[in-house]
Amino acid sequence: MIEVTFVTNDGKTVQAPENSNLLRVSLREQGGIPFKCGGGICGTCRCRIEEGQEHTDPVKKKEKNHLSEEDIEQGYRLACQTFLLGNVKVAWG
Template sequence: MPEVTIRLGTETYQMEVPMGANLLLEAVSRSIPLPFHCTTGKCGTCQMRVIKGQENLSDYSEQELYRIDGEAISSGYRFACQTYVYGDVTIEAVP
């Protein structure tokens, strides 16, 4: 199973998730306090930055491509609610 490492402020969380799992849903189900609001990619509250393992995530959704500017996409920014995990990844929550 893929391992996800989440950096949130000074805290670091690790979890194993099923292949193809939604990143936000898995974090919330484990009481990892990732910020979120709408869960549909419209608000941007769950924005995060991929530190390592971008190749192990789903492609960008239409919502992400519409709401995240090109420079931020190049820097690895994603929405947790729109991201599915297919391998090990390290992310950093964006305050």
């Protein structure tokens, strides 16, 4: 199991299986990441991986439609497109 900390949600920390989708973990555990479509189309679930960026899967093409290279370098991802391979801390807003 890995740990996901929702920094913007008072630092709420939850456990999830490795290779979990970040948005699905947030929905299941009431993490609070905002979303509308859940499919990489709207960009609403934009968030920043504050710690553990190396524990996420590679950035996908759909994400590049909403995030600049600078955003990606700063740790921004779309939660609906991000799968977790280890512990992360995520913030949004």
